[in-house]
Amino acid sequence: MSRWLEKVFKFLCSLKLAVIVILLLAAVSAVGTILEARYDAEYAQKLVYQSPYMYGVMILLCINLIAVMVDRWPWKKHQIGFVMAHVGIILTLLGALITQKLGVDGTMSFSVGESRQRVTVKERDLVVYGSLDGNQVRPILQMPTDFLRHRPSEKHPTVVQFGQDKIEIVEYVHLAFREERLEPSDRVADGPAVRFQLKNGMVNMTQWLHREKIKPFEALNLGPASIVLSDGSYKPKAGVNEVILSPSRHPGELRYAVYDRNNLLKTRGVVKESEGFQLGWMGLEMHILRFLPKAFQKVTYTRAESSSPLAHSAIRFRFRGAEYWLGIGSLLRLYTEDKMFVVAFVFRQLDLGFPLTLKKFEIGHYQGTERASSYQSVVEKPDHQEVLVSMNEPLKLNGFTFYQASFEKDEQGKPVASVLSVNYDPGRWIKYLGSLMIVFGSIWLFYFKKMFLKKTKRPSGG
Amino acid sequence: MAAVFFCVGFGGGARAEEAWLHELKTLPVQDAGRVKPFDTFAREALQLVYGKRTYKKSSAVEVVFTWILVGDHWGDIPFVEVRHAGLKEALSLEKEKKLFTPTELMNNPKLPVVFSELQTKRERQEKLNPYFQAVQRLESQLGTLQILSRGQIPGMQPEAESDKWLAPSDLKSPAKEKFVALVQSFSAYISDKNSETGKDLAQKVTDFKASTMTLAPEKAPSIGKIKLEVTYNDVHPFMWAWIAYLLSAIFFISYAVRKHPWQNSLGWVFLAVGFLLHTAGMATRVYLAGRPPVSNMYETVVWVPWGALVFGFILERVQKSKLVLISSTCIAILCLILTDLAPAVLDPSLQPLEPVLRSTFWLSTHVLVISVSYAAFFLAFALGDLILYYYLRGEEKYRPQIQAGVMSIYRAIQIGVVLLALGIILGGIWADYSWGRFWGWDPKETWALIALLGYLAILHGRLSGWIRQFGLAVCSVLSFSLVIMAWYGVNFVLGAGLHSYGFGAGGVEYVTAFVVLHILYVTYVTTVRYSRMKIKS
Numbered sequence: 001m002s003r004w005l006e007k008v009f010k011f012l013c014s015l016k017l018a019v020i021v022i023l024l025l026a027a028v029s030a031v032g033t034i035l036e037a038r039y040d041a042e043y044a045q046k047l048v049y050q051s052p053y054m055y056g057v058m059i060l061l062c063i064n065l066i067a068v069m070v071d072r073w074p075w076k077k078h079q080i081g082f083v084m085a086h087v088g089i090i091l092t093l094l095g096a097l098i099t100q101k102l103g104v105d106g107t108m109s110f111s112v113g114e115s116r117q118r119v120t121v122k123e124r125d126l127v128v129y130g131s132l133d134g135n136q137v138r139p140i141l142q143m144p145t146d147f148l149r150h151r152p153s154e155k156h157p158t159v160v161q162f163g164q165d166k167i168e169i170v171e172y173v174h175l176a177f178r179e180e181r182l183e184p185s186d187r188v189a190d191g192p193a194v195r196f197q198l199k200n201g202m203v204n205m206t207q208w209l210h211r212e213k214i215k216p217f218e219a220l221n222l223g224p225a226s227i228v229l230s231d232g233s234y235k236p237k238a239g240v241n242e243v244i245l246s247p248s249r250h251p252g253e254l255r256y257a258v259y260d261r262n263n264l265l266k267t268r269g270v271v272k273e274s275e276g277f278q279l280g281w282m283g284l285e286m287h288i289l290r291f292l293p294k295a296f297q298k299v300t301y302t303r304a305e306s307s308s309p310l311a312h313s314a315i316r317f318r319f320r321g322a323e324y325w326l327g328i329g330s331l332l333r334l335y336t337e338d339k340m341f342v343v344a345f346v347f348r349q350l351d352l353g354f355p356l357t358l359k360k361f362e363i364g365h366y367q368g369t370e371r372a373s374s375y376q377s378v379v380e381k382p383d384h385q386e387v388l389v390s391m392n393e394p395l396k397l398n399g400f401t402f403y404q405a406s407f408e409k410d411e412q413g414k415p416v417a418s419v420l421s422v423n424y425d426p427g428r429w430i431k432y433l434g435s436l437m438i439v440f441g442s443i444w445l446f447y448f449k450k451m452f453l454k455k456t457k458r459p460s461g462g
Numbered sequence: 463m464a465a466v467f468f469c470v471g472f473g474g475g476a477r478a479e480e481a482w483l484h485e486l487k488t489l490p491v492q493d494a495g496r497v498k499p500f501d502t503f504a505r506e507a508l509q510l511v512y513g514k515r516t517y518k519k520s521s522a523v524e525v526v527f528t529w530i531l532v533g534d535h536w537g538d539i540p541f542v543e544v545r546h547a548g549l550k551e552a553l554s555l556e557k558e559k560k561l562f563t564p565t566e567l568m569n570n571p572k573l574p575v576v577f578s579e580l581q582t583k584r585e586r587q588e589k590l591n592p593y594f595q596a597v598q599r600l601e602s603q604l605g606t607l608q609i610l611s612r613g614q615i616p617g618m619q620p621e622a623e624s625d626k627w628l629a630p631s632d633l634k635s636p637a638k639e640k641f642v643a644l645v646q647s648f649s650a651y652i653s654d655k656n657s658e659t660g661k662d663l664a665q666k667v668t669d670f671k672a673s674t675m676t677l678a679p680e681k682a683p684s685i686g687k688i689k690l691e692v693t694y695n696d697v698h699p700f701m702w703a704w705i706a707y708l709l710s711a712i713f714f715i716s717y718a719v720r721k722h723p724w725q726n727s728l729g730w731v732f733l734a735v736g737f738l739l740h741t742a743g744m745a746t747r748v749y750l751a752g753r754p755p756v757s758n759m760y761e762t763v764v765w766v767p768w769g770a771l772v773f774g775f776i777l778e779r780v781q782k783s784k785l786v787l788i789s790s791t792c793i794a795i796l797c798l799i800l801t802d803l804a805p806a807v808l809d810p811s812l813q814p815l816e817p818v819l820r821s822t823f824w825l826s827t828h829v830l831v832i833s834v835s836y837a838a839f840f841l842a843f844a845l846g847d848l849i850l851y852y853y854l855r856g857e858e859k860y861r862p863q864i865q866a867g868v869m870s871i872y873r874a875i876q877i878g879v880v881l882l883a884l885g886i887i888l889g890g891i892w893a894d895y896s897w898g899r900f901w902g903w904d905p906k907e908t909w910a911l912i913a914l915l916g917y918l919a920i921l922h923g924r925l926s927g928w929i930r931q932f933g934l935a936v937c938s939v940l941s942f943s944l945v946i947m948a949w950y951g952v953n954f955v956l957g958a959g960l961h962s963y964g965f966g967a968g969g970v971e972y973v974t975a976f977v978v979l980h981i982l983y984v985t986y987v988t989t990v991r992y993s994r995m996k997i998k999s
Contacts, residue, residue, distance in 0.1 A: 015926030026915040033905040037956040308588040366495025368626040392896045423898030435887040446876040
C-alpha cells in the first residue's frame with residue numbers, strides 16, 4: 001500500500017506530469033481562442049476557460065507544483081528561484097480564483113446629467129412580472145440563467161413556472177440578429193398599424209406607424225409634418241402641421257384630417273387600404289399601403305453566421321401554445337384573458353450603494369479627422385466633488401474602481417452616453433504578489449543559480 | 463491620347479527641371495490625423511491606388527500632384543490595382559490583368575451591388591473576410607482618387623479657428639491666389655518642358671509653400687521634422703540595412719569556409735554599418751511618431767530583428783560562437799526584406815494610435831518586452847535551423863559546433879521565457895490599470911501565454927531528460943510556430959475570421975508555407991538521423 005502511494009506521489013511531483021499539464025493547458029487555451037474568434041468572449045469563457053476541463057487542468061497543475069516543492073524539502077539555497085516561481089504561480093492562480101468568485105466586473109453607461117447607482121454585470125436573469133388587475137405590475141419571479149452551459153431544446157425545454165402559468169424555453173441562440181415586422185392579429189389587446197407612403201416631386205418615403213392599444217395615440221414626427229395615429233381622442237396641436245388618422249365606424253376604413261401650423265383644418269375624409277389623398281401643401285400626397293386594424297409587432301431572430309457586435313443572444317419560448325422570441329436586454333408583454341405578464345431577459349444589475357452623476361463627456365480627435373484620440377468623463381461623487389475619469393486614469397471610490405471604457409453614439413456618430421467599466425477586485429494584490437514572485441523567481445532560476453553553482457562546484461557538462 | 467500625353471510628359475527630364483518636385487516634397491499637409499510632408503502623403507496615396515510607391519519612372523509626388531490638378535486625364539490610364547481574383551470575378555474584370563482604368567471601374571455596372579454588400583457587412587459590424595477587404599480597398603482607392611481630383615484632400619492651409627486644414631478647393635487668400643498661379647505655371651511647364659518653365663514652376667511652388675502658413679503661423683510644423691521625414695522616405699534606411707546585413711552574412715559564411723581573417727573583418731564592418739542604419743531608421747521613426755516603435759505589425763517586424771541582433775552580440779561574447787551572429791543576421795535580412803516586399807500587409811505608414819494605446823510608458827514597457835522575447839525565440843529558431851543542418855551534414859564531424867549552438871539555443875530560450883513572462887505580466891498590469899481586469903483571455907494575450915507554456919514545456923522536458931541536444935534543436939524550430947501564431951496569426955488569421963485563409967490577403971498562405979516547410983525540414987532531418995543511428999546499432 002505504501003509503495004503504491006509512493007508511486008503515486010512520485011508521479012504527482014514528476015517533471016513528466018509537469019510537461020503534460022503545461023501542454024494540456026496550452027491546448028485547452030488554444031481551443032478557447034478559436035471559439036472566441038468564431039463566436040465571442042462570453043462563449044469561450046463559459047465553455048472553455050471556466051469549464052470543468054480547465055479547472056481540472058489547473059488543479060492538476062497546483063498539485064504538481066505543491067508536490068514537487070514538498071519532494072525537494074528541505075530547500076537548499078540554490079532552489080530559492082525554483083520555489084519562488086512555483087509559489088508565484090500558485091498565488092497568481094489563487095488570486096484569479098478570488099477575483100472570479102468574489103469580484104465585480106461590470107459596466108455603467110449614462111448620458112450627461114444622469115445619475116446612476118447600478119452596475120450591469122455579465123450574469124443574465126429571466127424576470128417575470130405579473131399583473132392581476134391590468135395596472136399594477138410587480139415582479140413574481142427572478143431566475144438566474146446560464147443557457148450557454150445548459151442549452152434548452154425542443155426535447156428538453158427549460159420550464160419556468162409561475163403560479164398556474166408557465167413558459168417553456170425551447171431554443172437559445174447565442175448570436176443572432178433581431179428582425180421585427182408588424183403582423184395582423186385578432187387579439188383584443190392589440191392596436192392598429194398603418195403603412196403609408198408620402199410623396200411629392202422631391203420626397204418619397206414609406207413608413208410603418210403602430211399604436212399600442214393602451215396608448216391614445218402614436219405620433220411620428222417627420223420634421224415639416226407630424227403623422228398621428230389616434231384612437232379618435234387626439235386634439236390637434238398648434239405650431240406643427242399634422243395628419244391625424246383615426247378609426248372609422250366601417251371596418252377597413254380610416255378617417256383622416258389634415259391641420260396646418262395654425263390649427264386650421266385643411267382637408268378631411270375617409271380612406272381605405274391602397275387609396276390615397278392630397279395633404280394640401282407642398283404637393284404632398286399620402287398613400288395608405290397597408291392598414292391593419294389589429295396588429296402586433298412580431299420579433300424574430302436569425303442566427304448570425306459570424307460574430308458581430310450587433311448580434312446578441314435570444315431565446316425562443318412557448319406560452320399557451322404561441323411562440324415568441326425574446327432578445328437579451330428586452331421585455332415582452334404576454335396577455336391571457338384576465339392577466340398580463342411581462343417577461344424580461346436581462347443582464348443582472350448590482351446596487352453600488354451610492355450614486356455617480358455624469359457632468360461632462362468629452363472626446364478628443366486627431367487633428368482634422370473624426371478619429372477619437374482620447375475620451376474622458378467628468379463625474380460627480382456622492383460628496384458633490386467632481387473628478388475626471390479618462391483612459392488610463394481611473395477613479396477609485398469606496399472599494400470600486402471606475403474606468404473610462406468607451407462611449408455610445410447615435411446614428412450620426414455623436415456621443416450620447418459615456419460607458420465606464422466598474423470593478424471590485426479583492427484578489428488583485430495576491431495576483432500582483434504572485435506575478436512578482438514569478439518574475440524574480442525565474443530570473444533567479446536561470447541566472448543566479450548558474451553563478452552560484454560556479455562558485456561552489458564545477459558546472460557539469462550538458 | 464491622354465496616355466500618350468502623360469507618358470511623354472512625365473517620361474524623363476533633366477534634374478534642373480525637376481527642382482519643383484523637390485520643393486513640393488516638403489510642403490506640409492494634414493492627412494489622416496497628422497501633419498506630414500506632401501512626399502509621404504503622395505507615397506501613401508500611390509501605394510493605396512497603384513500598389514507601389516513609384517509609378518513607372520515618375521515619383522509619387524509628381525503623380526499624385528497631377529491627380530489633384532488634372533485628375534480627368536488619368537481616367538483612361540490603367541493604374542488602379544485590383545488583385546483579388548474573387549473581386550475581379552464579381553466585377554467581370556479580366557482575370558489576367560492587375561491594373562484597370564478608373565473609368566472602367568467607376569462605370570462597372572456591378573460596382574454598386576458589390577459596394578452595397580460591403581455596406582451591409584459594415585452596418586452589421588461583421589468581420590470582413592479577404593474578399594470584402596479587397597472591396598473595401600477598391601472603395602477607398604476610387605474614393606481617394608475622386609476626392610483628390612476634386613481637391614478635397616489633403617489639408618494644406620491651417621486656419622486659426624478650425625482644427626481641420628483647408629484643402630486645395632477651399633483655400634483662402636493668400637494661398638488661394640498662389641495656388642492658382644502654381645496651376646498656371648504647371649500647365650505652362652507641361653506643354654513646354656524646359657529649364658525656364660521648370661524654374662518658374664519651382665518658384666511658384668516655393669511661393670505657395672510660403673503662403674500656406676500665414677493664416678495661422680502658430681500651427682506651422684517644424685521644418686526640420688518635415689525635412690527629416692522626406693529624407694527618411696528618400697534614404698529608405700531599412701533597405702540599405704538589409705543589403706549591408708546580406709553582405710555581412712556572405713563574408714561571415716565565406717570566413718567559416720575559407721578562414722581568411724579579412725573576410726571576418728569585412729563581415730563585422732558590414733554588420734556594423736547595417737546595424738547603424740537599422741538603429742538610425744528606428745530612431746527616426748520614434749522621433750517622427752513620438753512613440754515607441756512597436757504599434758503595428760510593420761514596426762515590430764523591424765524591431766524584433768534589432769532585438770535578435772542585440773542578443774546575438776551578447777551571446778556571441780558569452781558563448782564565443784559565430785553561429786549566433788550569423789543566425790541573427792539571417793533573421794534581420796529575412797525580416798527587413800519582408801517589410802520591403804509586402805507593404806500591403808506590413809503597412810509602413812505612421813498612423814495615429816487608438817486612444818487606449820496612448821500611454822507611452824506602458825506601450826513601451828509591455829510591448830517592447832514581449833516583442834524582444836519574440837526576438838530571443840526567433841534567434842533560437844534560426845539557430846535550430848542551422849544546427850539541424852549540421853546534423854544532416856554529419857553529427858560526429860560537427861560535434862563542437864552543435865554543442866555550442868545548442869547551448870546558445872538553451873540560453874536564448876531562457877532569456878525569451880523570462881522576458882515573455884515579464885511582458886505578459888506587464889500587459890496584465892496595464893490592462894488592470896486601464897480597464898480593471900488583469901487577465902481577460904483575449905486571443906492576443908492567450909496566444910502569448912500559449913507560446914510561453916510551449917517554451918516552458920521544452921525547458922521542463924529538458925530537465926526531465928526527455929529532450930536532449932537534438933530534441934532542443936527540433937523543439938526550438940517547431941515551437942516558434944507558436945510565436946508566429948501569437949505575433950502574426952492572432953491579427954491576420956483569427957482576426958479576419960477563421961474561414962478566410964487561403965484566399966490570399968494578408969500573406970497567410972506564405973506564412974503557412976513557411977511553417978509547413980519547417981515542419982517538413984524537421985521531419986526530414988529526424989528521419990535521416992534515425993535511420994543513420996539504426997544502421998550504426
